Amino acid sequence: xxxxxxLCATAATAAVAAPASGQDGGRRTSGIVAAWARAWNGTxxxxxxxxxxxxGTYTDEAVGVSFRGRKEIxxxxxxxxxxxxxxxxxxxxxxxxxxxxxxRAVYSxxxxxxxxxxxxxxxxxxxxxxxxxxxxxxQDHYSLATVLAQSGLPADWTPPTS
Numbered sequence: 001x002x003x004x005x006x007l008c009a010t011a012a013t014a015a016v017a018a019p020a021s022g023q024d025g026g027r028r029t030s031g032i033v034a035a036w037a038r039a040w041n042g043t044x045x046x047x048x049x050x051x052x053x054x055x056g057t058y059t060d061e062a063v064g065v066s067f068r069g070r071k072e073i074x075x076x077x078x079x080x081x082x083x084x085x086x087x088x089x090x091x092x093x094x095x096x097x098x099x100x101x102x103x104r105a106v107y108s109x110x111x112x113x114x115x116x117x118x119x120x121x122x123x124x125x126x127x128x129x130x131x132x133x134x135x136x137x138x139q140d141h142y143s144l145a146t147v148l149a150q151s152g153l154p155a156d157w158t159p160p161t162s
Contacts, residue, residue, distance in 0.1 A: 032132060033094050033103055040089040043081065049074030053134045062144035073138075083159050084109040089122070099136075101126040107142050111159075114151035 032051065039048035049070035052058070058073045059066040067073050080087055087109040095102045103126060108119035120142050127137035148157055 030094070032128065032135065033091060033101060033126070036103075036126065036135065036138075037089045037091050037105070039077070040087060045074040045077035045081065046070075048077040051135050052138070053129055053136045056134065056136050056138070058138045059140065061139060061141045062147070082112075084111055086110055086117070099128045099130065099132070101128065107140075107147075111147070111151045111153065114153050116150060116152045118147045118150035120146045120150065 035051055036048070039051060052070055052073055055069060056073065057066060057068050058076060060076070065076070067076050088107075090106040090108070091103060092106065093104045103124040105122045105124065106119055107122040108117065110117035122140060122142040124141070125137070125139045126135050128134065129136050145155060148155055
């Protein structure tokens, strides 16, 4: 079985066990969204990268960064885990339109060194491959200003380097 077929089978099984809420009744699509949330909520950066096509792109619109390919996307997840304790994505709704899934979620965590945790609304657009087995494009939208305000950090705060 190829890696893509395995991912599709896993995504379909995950959807039956724990379907995403909302208007998407597609098992594969619900499965890939659930796998995406599990990857963000987990501690293995490669789990997120593995969900993408080989040349997939991830953009964090709030921070203004983009990454291409599984290695770079996995690296971004690893960096997020070094900066944010208890990173968590809670899916609220999903909506499928062709090969695009819009996910409304809550993005939460605790920026290391910040006095308080944050929990902000997030909208993510996932463009899927033609089989709905992998993510080709991920664009995350949330308010960085709200994250910083809730965290008790100044609006001009920047993460430490390294």
